[in-house]
Amino acid sequence: xxxxxEIVAAGQAQRLFDADPSAxxxxxxxxxxxxWHPIWYGNPAIASPEDVxxxxxxxxxxxxxxxxxxxxxxxxxxxGWTFNADFKCRDHVARLYLTPDEIVLGERxxxxxxxxxxxxxxxxxxxxxxxxxxxxxxxxxxxxxxxxQHTHADSMLVPGAYxxxxxxxxxxxxxxSADVYVRSESGLCHAxxxxxxxxxxxxxxxxxxxxxxxxxxxxxxxxxxxxxxxGRWKPCEHCEAAMARITVNDVVSALRASLAVRExx
Numbered sequence: 001x002x003x004x005x006e007i008v009a010a011g012q013a014q015r016l017f018d019a020d021p022s023a024x025x026x027x028x029x030x031x032x033x034x035x036w037h038p039i040w041y042g043n044p045a046i047a048s049p050e051d052v053x054x055x056x057x058x059x060x061x062x063x064x065x066x067x068x069x070x071x072x073x074x075x076x077x078x079x080g081w082t083f084n085a086d087f088k089c090r091d092h093v094a095r096l097y098l099t100p101d102e103i104v105l106g107e108r109x110x111x112x113x114x115x116x117x118x119x120x121x122x123x124x125x126x127x128x129x130x131x132x133x134x135x136x137x138x139x140x141x142x143x144x145x146x147x148x149q150h151t152h153a154d155s156m157l158v159p160g161a162y163x164x165x166x167x168x169x170x171x172x173x174x175x176x177s178a179d180v181y182v183r184s185e186s187g188l189c190h191a192x193x194x195x196x197x198x199x200x201x202x203x204x205x206x207x208x209x210x211x212x213x214x215x216x217x218x219x220x221x222x223x224x225x226x227x228x229x230x231g232r233w234k235p236c237e238h239c240e241a242a243m244a245r246i247t248v249n250d251v252v253s254a255l256r257a258s259l260a261v262r263e264x265x
Contacts, residue, residue, distance in 0.1 A: 003168055004187020006037040007194055008070070009063040010046065011092030016059050017045035026052050029064035039169070042097030070211050081231035083208035090214040094194040098176065102169050106177030109148055113162055116146040117255065118178035120171070120188075122155050127206040127232055127239035128184040130246060132156050137248045138182075142255070150174050180258045182251065184243075185212060193218060198261060200254045205242025206230055217261075219254045221246050 013025035024047040026034045034049040047058045063069060070089065072082040110116065121135040139147050139160040147161035150171040157163050166174055172191045175181050181192045184202040192199040193215035200219045203209040205228035209220040222228075223242035230238055 002187050003037075003039050004190045005063075005068055006039050007094045007096070007187060007190040008068070008089055008092065009037075009061075010040055010043060010096075011089065011094035011190075011194070012061055012063055012069065013043075013046050014094055015092050016061060020059060023057050023059050024051070026058040026060055027064070028060055028062050030062070030067050035064055039096070042099075043095065044097075045095070070208075075231075077233045080233050083211045083229065083231065085208075085211060087211060088214065089190065089212050090193075090216070093215065094190065096172055096191060096194045098169065098173055102173035103176060105164075105166070105170050105173040106175070109162070109164055109174060110177045113146050113148065115179050116148045116162075116177075117142075117259075118148050118150060118174055118181045119158065119161060120150050120155065120183050121158060122152070123184050123186055124154075125186075125206075125233075126235045128186070128202075128204065128243075130184055130202050130204075130243050132158075134248050134251075136160075138251055138255075141248055141252050145255075145259075148174065148178070179262060180255060182255060185209075189213070189218070190215075198258045200251060200258055202243065202246055202251070203229075204239055204246060206232060206236070206239045217258075219258055221250055221254060 009027055016025045026047045029035050034052045036048050040046045047056055069087045070084050072084050075081055135158050139158055149158050149161040149163050150166040151163045175192050175197050176195045181197055181199040185207050189201050198217040203220050203222045205223035208229040209222040213220040227238050
């Protein structure tokens, strides 16, 4: 769990604020205290703890550690997640408010390289990983496209892609200028939805794409085999096999179909 959870929370707040713009939304944790996260910076729909302390009238919602709306509690590292089928992230699309410096990074990269497809193979969750070799094959299979990879200390550089070091919010700036964003499911996929950017998301067999995906402009590559989605945290042979069933051709086809939407517009 991480920044993506807070983008989903911002989406919940946005839906409440859109329904009643007379009062901003304060996001509370299980401890009964209002919370704040840097990804909400500049968001006019969300009230900060300081705003609440000053007596601002707010709409109150609960979302935070141990009270995420898409998970059924309790769970453990051994059991993994069970997903709440009554919650759909696509019904709660957030908005992100990037700084000029974050926006200009993507604009500069587009100015340097032209229209680009953004990728990043790394994910900290082992059960979301598509093999590095297939990322290399994906780029090699599309010589007519320009690929940019947003990178950090744990990234494995993909030959043929332009590497651009970026923090999470800087990566959002790169997403904002991308034609299509391609990666396995992560918080940055929720960021792409918030920024209105088309994406191809590799779900495999761990996460429930019906709960966590289905955003406008998002193509979800999902394994429908036995035991999917399993929600497992620990390394899982089922998830490894499910990701392996997503072929390079599957991703190329989804990517080109997504690019065709732009060309037809």
